Amino acid sequence: MSTLAADFAHLPAVWKRRHLLDLESLSADEITCILDAAAAFKAATNDCRTKLSVLSGKTLANLFFENSTRTRNSFSLAAKRLGADTVEFSSSGSSVAKGETFIDTAKNIEAMNVDAVVIRHRTPGTPHLLAKNLRCTVISASDGPHEHPTQGLLDIMTIRERRPNLAGLTVALVGDIAHSRTARSNIWGLTKLGAKVILCGPATLVSRRWEEFGIEVAYNLDDILPRCDVLNLLRIQFERQHTRPFPSVREYALLYAMNRERMARAKDNILIMAPGPINRGVEITPDVADGPHSVILEQVTNGIAVRMAVLWLTLNAND
Numbered sequence: 001m002s003t004l005a006a007d008f009a010h011l012p013a014v015w016k017r018r019h020l021l022d023l024e025s026l027s028a029d030e031i032t033c034i035l036d037a038a039a040a041f042k043a044a045t046n047d048c049r050t051k052l053s054v055l056s057g058k059t060l061a062n063l064f065f066e067n068s069t070r071t072r073n074s075f076s077l078a079a080k081r082l083g084a085d086t087v088e089f090s091s092s093g094s095s096v097a098k099g100e101t102f103i104d105t106a107k108n109i110e111a112m113n114v115d116a117v118v119i120r121h122r123t124p125g126t127p128h129l130l131a132k133n134l135r136c137t138v139i140s141a142s143d144g145p146h147e148h149p150t151q152g153l154l155d156i157m158t159i160r161e162r163r164p165n166l167a168g169l170t171v172a173l174v175g176d177i178a179h180s181r182t183a184r185s186n187i188w189g190l191t192k193l194g195a196k197v198i199l200c201g202p203a204t205l206v207s208r209r210w211e212e213f214g215i216e217v218a219y220n221l222d223d224i225l226p227r228c229d230v231l232n233l234l235r236i237q238f239e240r241q242h243t244r245p246f247p248s249v250r251e252y253a254l255l256y257a258m259n260r261e262r263m264a265r266a267k268d269n270i271l272i273m274a275p276g277p278i279n280r281g282v283e284i285t286p287d288v289a290d291g292p293h294s295v296i297l298e299q300v301t302n303g304i305a306v307r308m309a310v311l312w313l314t315l316n317a318n319d
């Protein structure tokens with residue numbers, strides 16, 4: 001722990017927040033602080049395998065009102081790797097079904113002497129609402145289509161490990177931008193750190209209004225592909241759509257799926273990313289998802305490191 005403490009000696013000067021609710025409100029220095037802490041935790045825990053005791057005596061509650069594989073389990077593992085206890089809440093099977101309000105449920109969980117609540121909910125702004133109503137730390141595990149801050153951070157950490165200088169990199173987010181919380185967190189995080197972001201997908205799923213924020217919008221993947229250093233391939237979120245945004249999945253795949261033919265026209269060292277879950281054959285073909293340019297599973301491992309960093313920083317902050 002003494003080495004770790006030395007690694008982080010400069011961090012509390014930058015990090016003052018008790019909550020992590022989004023990336024839009026963070027400064028470049030704050031984002032870099034989390035990324036540096038995540039890298040230090042990854043190194044100190046042998047790639048997130050071994051345990052530390054820096055959060056011994058603390059308790060984390062996972063409050064998930066939507067399904068999750070990666071986010072929920074990696075928050076849980078991150079807490080355990082740091083010596084904290086965890087409480088696992090799922091809305092199905094809970095007293096929400098008996099009419100208890102969302103805030104009452106959260107306050108009852110907090111009353112079990114919980115120090116941090118991780119919240120995933122379909123309604124945008126839910127983490128901000130909890131932060132106003134609870135005394136403990138609140139960390140967003142995504143709120144509907146709004147933001148998924150730790151996903152944005154783990155994506156940027158994965159890019160930074162391979163390409164340390166983000167300024168000057170071109171990162172394309174491809175697919176269902178309209179409904180993607182991952183897209184929003186990547187947009188804020190990457191642009192604050194100096195990367196160029198291109199949003200690419202069908203016109204029904206990519207608004208030109210992003211150009212007002214200095215973001216490039218493109219509707220033809222083949223046109224932008226030779227310029228891209230990183231492609232982050234986003235899932236089409238049919239469950240959030242009221243009407244079909246394109247005639248068929250087959251047509252979408254023809255225009256936007258990353259496949260062997262497109263890989264041949266991409267940069268030699270292009271990074272292929274996806275936040276998961278992936279739909280093989282829709283946004284990415286199996287040979288590309290499992291190929292040498294793919295860092296999809298490294299993203300998942302880095303999710304534990306980022307979540308360790310976020311827990312450690314927020315639970316040690318004095319705002």
Ligand code: CP
Nearest residue numbers: 068069070071275276
């Ligand atoms: N990327 C992501 O949020 O995955 P889960 O839905 O499995 O948590």
